[in-house]
Amino acid sequence: MQIKCYINGRLFNEDIEPDMLLIDFLRNLGFTSVKRGCDTANCGLCTVVVNEKAVLSCSVLAASINEKHITTLEGLEDEAKIIGELIANEGADQCGFCSPGFLMNVITMKKELENPTDEEIKHYLSGNLCRCTGYMGQLRAIKKYLELGKDGE
Amino acid sequence: MFSLKEYISVKSLEEAYGLLNQNKNNVILGGLLWLKMGNKNYNKGIDLSQLGLDTITETESEVEIGCMATLRQIETSQIINNYFDGILGKSVKNIVGVQFRNCATVGGSVYSRFGFSDILTALLALDSYVELYKGGIIPLEQFVAMPIKKDILIKIIIKKDGCRASYKSHRIASTDFPVLAVCVSRCSASWKVAIGARPNKATLAINAAKLLSQNPTKDDIGAACVEALNEVKFGTNLRGSAEYRSQLAKVLVRRGVEDICK
Numbered sequence: 024m025q026i027k028c029y030i031n032g033r034l035f036n037e038d039i040e041p042d043m044l045l046i047d048f049l050r051n052l053g054f055t056s057v058k059r060g061c062d063t064a065n066c067g068l069c070t071v072v073v074n075e076k077a078v079l080s081c082s083v084l085a086a087s088i089n090e091k092h093i094t095t096l097e098g099l100e101d102e103a104k105i106i107g108e109l110i111a112n113e114g115a116d117q118c119g120f121c122s123p124g125f126l127m128n129v130i131t132m133k134k135e136l137e138n139p140t141d142e143e144i145k146h147y148l149s150g151n152l153c154r155c156t157g158y159m160g161q162l163r164a165i166k167k168y169l170e171l172g173k174d175g176e
Numbered sequence: 177m178f179s180l181k182e183y184i185s186v187k188s189l190e191e192a193y194g195l196l197n198q199n200k201n202n203v204i205l206g207g208l209l210w211l212k213m214g215n216k217n218y219n220k221g222i223d224l225s226q227l228g229l230d231t232i233t234e235t236e237s238e239v240e241i242g243c244m245a246t247l248r249q250i251e252t253s254q255i256i257n258n259y260f261d262g263i264l265g266k267s268v269k270n271i272v273g274v275q276f277r278n279c280a281t282v283g284g285s286v287y288s289r290f291g292f293s294d295i296l297t298a299l300l301a302l303d304s305y306v307e308l309y310k311g312g313i314i315p316l317e318q319f320v321a322m323p324i325k326k327d328i329l330i331k332i333i334i335k336k337d338g339c340r341a342s343y344k345s346h347r348i349a350s351t352d353f354p355v356l357a358v359c360v361s362r363c364s365a366s367w368k369v370a371i372g373a374r375p376n377k378a379t380l381a382i383n384a385a386k387l388l389s390q391n392p393t394k395d396d397i398g399a400a401c402v403e404a405l406n407e408v409k410f411g412t413n414l415r416g417s418a419e420y421r422s423q424l425a426k427v428l429v430r431r432g433v434e435d436i437c438k
């Protein structure tokens with residue numbers, strides 16, 4: 024079947040199988056920041072944004088994104104670089120495998136929540152699992168990221 | 177891994193129902209999270225997302241949740257959070273993560289009548305109904321007891337009734353399936369006690385609820401907790417034993433009633 028969609032602002036017209044998952048669709052097109060961590064909807068590594076909402080691309084049919092706008096980390100490189108640096112400065116990464124999905128959800132959270140508390144941040148990101156760290160370094164990095172842009176920084 | 181031969185985005189419920197009954201391997205697609213974990217080979221996947229069934233609305237006497245509304249919509253809806261002490265939002269907030277709840281639908285959750293279901297437990301303690309395309313509007317309690325038949329769940333209807341409610345679940349880790357889920361409500365003078373993740377599907381502890389008066393004493397609450405353990409069956413699975421669940425139930429029912437009496 025044929026679908027038309029916008030990935031990071033670019034138009035794609037593609038022929039797909041009806042049961043193709045969004046993660047495979049995106050990876051086949053070269054958007055390899057989107058990764059499979061568990062395939063059971065538990066880890067958050069495959070997170071992408073579809074029409075402003077963060078979703079698990081391992082659990083969405085590519086057929087269902089017809090006419091929609093998808094954002095992957097490739098489309099958010101500047102933002103990703105900033106958060107990546109903050110994470111590195113806080114020593115919050117080890118293997119870094121969880122980062123793509125984690126960054127996607129942090130960026131979505133910043134748009135959705137205004138001045139979130141620590142508890143709200145933890146709750147929002149609870150679907151992003153990290154096997155290496157204890158999340159505290161990431162929390163420090165996120166709080167610094169959320170402060171950016173305030174006071175003309 | 178499941179497979180799907182054809183994907184159809186339908187234009188009407190009539191078309192969806194016709195397709196659903198055309199072939200035993202045709203299937204309604206909710207958020208896909210549960211469906212895709214199986215390994216069935218489906219023929220046609222029927223997508224309802226163009227039918228505007230993802231809304232949450234209220235009338236003077238009812239709250240209505242369309243089947244394609246996501247669990248995240250339930251969690252963040254002003255309408256939902258205005259009623260029943262916000263328990264519907266609370267009941268879904270520990271389900272995996274935000275990205276998951278942006279996908280999982282209330283239709284897929286309620287239609288499936290999962291034993292572990294948080295939302296089913298919460299809805300069962302309220303005056304809730306399901307509207308089915310063929311089966312019409314029926315009380316949720318009746319729907320839960322019915323065998324799973326092919327129909328389309330169009331929406332959930334909840335009578336406002338000025339109910340007070342409290343939802344509690346116990347989890348080994350915060351985003352895991354519940355070991356036990358309990359929802360208690362008081363609508364006018366009558367109480368409802370729903371117990372889910374037993375690990376069987378949610379059920380009402382009817383006799384226990386009858387022991388609760390408008391303002392129950394400590395003894396009334398204790399007696400209701402004991403009665404709930406007598407009338408509700410608990411089982412054992414990886415997450416906990418029947419004995420452990422029954423001890424949890426005693427505590428969670430008491431806390432639920434006490435919350436409402438506060």
Ligand SMILES: Cc1cc2nc3c(=O)[nH]c(=O)nc-3n(C[C@H](O)[C@H](O)[C@H](O)COP(=O)(O)OP(=O)(O)OC[C@H]3O[C@@H](n4cnc5c(N)ncnc54)[C@H](O)[C@@H]3O)c2cc1C
Nearest residue numbers: 204206207208209210211243281283284285293294329353
């Ligand atoms: C990893 C994981 C963890 C989970 N943890 C929890 C938890 O802790 N607590 C909890 O309560 N739930 C939990 N769930 C269940 C989840 O919340 C959803 O209930 C489940 O995914 C089904 O919703 P869906 O929209 O994905 O439905 P789908 O997977 O799309 O569909 C499920 C079934 O419902 C049918 N269906 C869908 N919509 C309709 C409709 N409108 N009419 C008729 N039939 C319909 C489908 O044909 C299918 O048979 C979990 C699920 C997963 C995969």
Ligand code: FES
Nearest residue numbers: 060061062067081
């Ligand atoms: S790969 Fe999608 S949630 Fe883990």
Ligand code: FES
Nearest residue numbers: 117119153154155
């Ligand atoms: S840094 Fe290794 S999984 Fe998160």
